[in-house]
Amino acid sequence: MRQSDPRPIDPAVKPARGLLHKQTSFEHFELTRFEPSDDLADWVEHHWMILYDLGDRPPYTQRNLSHPNQHLVIDSRGETGIFGAATGVFETTLTGSGRVFATKFWPGAFRPFFGRAVSALSDTWLPVETVFSRTSAAMQEEFTGLNDPVAMAERMEELIQAQLPEPDEKVGLARRIVTFAEANLELVSAGELAEAFGLGLRALQRLFDEYVGVSPKWVIDRYRMLEAVEALNAGGAEPLTELAHRLGYFDQAAFNHAFEKLTGAAPGVFRARVD
Known part of the structure; x- marks a missing residue:
């Protein structure tokens, strides 16, 4: 029921x-x-x-x-x-x-x-x-x-x-780790993520390959980019330098490069299109 x-x-x-x-x-x-x-x-x-x-x-x-x-x-x-x-x-x-x-x-x-x-x-x-x-x-x-x-x-x-599988404890672990990465945007490396859960880097990578489908580093970087897109979509006055630092990038140039490489537009150009 x-x-x-x-x-x-x-x-x-x-x-x-x-x-x-x-x-x-x-x-x-x-x-x-x-x-x-x-x-x-x-x-x-x-x-x-x-x-x-x-x-x-x-x-x-x-x-x-x-x-x-x-x-x-x-x-x-x-x-x-x-x-x-x-x-x-x-x-x-x-x-x-x-x-x-x-x-x-x-x-x-x-x-x-x-x-x-x-x-x-x-x-x-x-x-x-x-x-x-x-x-x-x-x-x-x-x-x-x-x-x-x-x-x-x-x-x-x-x-x-009709095809619900048996419970699998690794499902919950994978979800907790991904949720942690989403909530901690200052993370920059898979090693930090592995350490937060008491795992070795190779063990974390194997878990993500099996259960998540993408690498831990991809997940870290993707959530940072998702937050960047949402911030830029919303317009607002947050300087790009502050946004870059909030997302764990060393400087705005590194953030600009990562954002443009993924989306095809620099953050300033993207924001201007929204405005």
Whole structure:
């Protein structure tokens, strides 16, 4: 018996993070997110849906910074499957009208479903039937007939519940370490992260390869970049030098180089586009 139903997330309380040029993004699509039912709260971070109708407007390419998670995605464009983290910038082009519905697993939580190192999913995707009892084609056809996002979330949860794996203590450890990295943006090295949890560097790297799908250093750097994007998206008067130091960079030049290498634009240029 379900202990609760999926419920909407208030974006004012828990804003979406990682959308490059967020204001422009929301001029092209609507994003709705849902907390999972209590039954799956240890496995699923949230469900999300993008709904778009561009009418006669030209195609729109959305660019995101991925988090260290895996997603089960039902896409009306036919790109339905299991997606790993994109180590660079993830891009997708929207045309006409459509929707994407997805379930985002907690960092570390997809490994027991997948049965092997989730690093095999990074920068790629696989059909739904690689892991679950339904095919991508069947899931896409079924979701075409659903118009209620809560019903979509419930259907996703039924699919996951049917193949719920045995508890795995390493899932919780991986999630705790990733959460720590997200909360401590002054971290700059994987060695610091390993030391914080009493692990050797190689042990931490093996854990992340198996359960997170990306390296500890990638996670550290990605959360710093996610915070940078959010700060720049918000505008504001925080000097770039102060932002760089807050994120653990030695100086603004190092921050500028890292940001431009990832996003293709220097922080000052990015902020100017927002303003």
